[in-house]
Amino acid sequence: MKLNIKDTFTKELPADPIMENTRRQVSKACFSYVNPKKTAKPELLHVALEMLENIGLTEADSKTEQFLNVFTGNEVLSNTTPYAMCYAGHQFGNWAGQLGDGRAINLCEVVHNNKRWVLQLKGAGETPYSRTADGLAVLRSSIREYLCSEAMFYLGVPTTRALALALTGDQVLRDVLYNGNPAYEKGAIVTRVSPSFLRFGNYQIFASKQDHHTLKTLVDFTIKHHFPYLEDVSKANYVQFFKDVSQKTLEMILHWQRVGFVHGVMNTDNMSILGLTIDYGPYGWLEGFDFGWTPNTTDRQYKRYRYGNQPNMGLWNLVQLANALYPLIEDVPVLEAVLEDYKNNFDQASLNMMRSKLGLERKIDLDKVLIKDLEENLQLTETDMTIFFRNLGDFKKEQPLKGIEAVRDAFYFLEDIRGDIKEKWMFWFKAYADRLTLESFSDKARKDKMNLVNPKYVLRNYMSQLAIEDADKGDYKVLNELFEMLKKPYDEQPEYQKWFAKRPDWARDKVGASMLSCSS
Structure with missing residues (x-):
């Protein structure tokens, strides 16, 4: 297995000097070095072959012992230094301070066909940012993330991708409904892939600590590698950077509205700087059309992240990013003008999107x-x-x-x-x-x-739940079937007609098939 590894994040940004994997507050650093936790008896369940080719590997590579070991945390590739990112964020509108990659470990960056990809394990063990959690993931949530990442890509929605899904052989304790009834579940790891996993919170953490030097270093790095057309470092280009992030965020949420997707946890630490859908937790697709629906049990009372409020939450999060970037720009009217453009542009873009759904x-x-x-x-x-x-x-x-x-x-x-x-x-x-x-x-x-904008097949929660329940018994036929079907969501695919159906009655109030918790 040969990857063209070209790391920039760890080579160009400041690292946490403390090497121990202990929970702590991290200062003046964009990341902390940490290795994945070794797994007991890893088993590869599924590999996204198209994504495999994107990073320069073949199907034959995916069948090797090294592939299994690397993407289940049991082997660190030579000349790589895995790490967890440091960031902060607002959660449900409240400032939460330092958060960071609590159960995600970035392995390395790969360049293939002039495209850069970050490879990341989700569920590979604790990091300095895990707080009171174990940094692990279960099969239930991993299947949901794996399927949805790829389903969104084929729907044409900007998203992070998924490369592989594996069992760890370990048992993980989880309280699904946060009701004091924890139970052991099968541990799993998803390999996530993205040009970058940088979030709004990566910039917020330094602004909150008035560490403007590291903030500038990170923004300059982001522009250099992800917005290279801005070229020179200047206040004007910082403003343009914010404009472009705002536009990418608008386009992403517009796609969510088009296909009826509800993210469920639009906290600032879950907002990609590249306008990609990131962190698939308690998401869901609208079953009955309802602007007030949220899939997240944690959000049941206030419904902050309900379907109809996602455009407003995009704006709210952009306000927080503007506050974080202000020390580099120092021009309130200019930042406010960008935010006002988001509001005006979203209204017009939403109208045009609905016209397309109606064939106008x-x-x-x-x-x-x-x-x-x-x-x-x-x-x-x-x-x-x-x-x-x-x-x-x-x-x-x-x-x-x-x-x-x-x-x-x-x-x-x-x-x-x-x-x-x-x-x-x-x-x-x-x-x-x-x-x-x-x-x-x-x-x-x-x-x-x-038919080009109105999908026939989307990943309804009850469909994921069926795949999860069978996979828990060692049967992966539904998982495989959904994965293949969701690669052509706009095609008729008569062989999958049974999935073009309303949510069944049994799924209306079933855990995992209707609303979900953040542990999902």
């Missing part, structure tokens, strides 16, 4: 009313978002009275579509048909366009 190309002011009325109708009774928009492609503008028939499979309780609710839907389908007459393309052409 022309930009007409009345579209705002059409979309607003649709979103209100979708919440009149429980309506599956994915199925609704996918099947809306079958709507015929010459037959508006048959609109409900086209999307009937999206309604959880079809008998609810009567009286006032039916009237509102009939009114909307008539307005939609009228609007479609202003477009020049055929119904078939519209359907083809809509």
